[in-house]
Amino acid sequence: xxEKYQFHHLTFVTKYSRFPKEEIALKRYxxxxxxxxxxxxxxxxxxxxxxxxxxxxxxxxxxxxxxGAILPDHIxxxxxxxxxxxxxxxxxxxxxxxxxxxxxxQKKGSLRAKWYSDxxxxxxxxxxxxxxxxxxxxxxxxxEHKYVWWSTI
Numbered sequence: 001x002x003e004k005y006q007f008h009h010l011t012f013v014t015k016y017s018r019f020p021k022e023e024i025a026l027k028r029y030x031x032x033x034x035x036x037x038x039x040x041x042x043x044x045x046x047x048x049x050x051x052x053x054x055x056x057x058x059x060x061x062x063x064x065x066x067x068g069a070i071l072p073d074h075i076x077x078x079x080x081x082x083x084x085x086x087x088x089x090x091x092x093x094x095x096x097x098x099x100x101x102x103x104x105x106q107k108k109g110s111l112r113a114k115w116y117s118d119x120x121x122x123x124x125x126x127x128x129x130x131x132x133x134x135x136x137x138x139x140x141x142x143x144e145h146k147y148v149w150w151s152t153i
Contacts, residue, residue: 006082007066007121009130010090012112013074014040040111041072046101047149050075050111053100057093066127069134070149071141075112076134078121086118 042050047070054077058065063084068077081089098111121127131152138148 005080006084007078007080007127007130008086009076009078009117009119009121009134010086010093011074011076011117012090012094013115014042014072015110015113042070042111043072044146044149046105049101049104050097051149051151053097054093056100057096061089061092063089065151067131067134067152068150069137071138071143076137078127078130078134090116090118 050070051068054068055065058079061081061084063079063081066078066080068075077093079089094110094112094116098109101111102108119130121130135150135152138145
């Protein structure tokens, strides 16, 4: 890879879909579940809307989405974002996809948990491995292929 590329593998989980590992956050999560909060699970008919929102925001941010997979409770994307702050990219991707989703489905609030995972892909082998990982991630989570959205450039 040349120096003009900076690839990141980002993972977002939907709100309340997974419990946090930190003790205080876990207590808060458990309390919310006890009072009726429900995990957000995306449906197959919503995937295209989320994917289109990600791509529209990526164009605005001048970044490129290399590959991505959407499952009911989490999303993986690989981006090329040379000279950009990951936190800014993540915030704008999450905000715009939630804005679009809420507008279309007449809902309110965020879709995703506040935390996210970012793995810097520092060489071509790492990039190829990450693409294969997200392409087959549904197998790890035992999600049927028909409930997965997969795309690559």
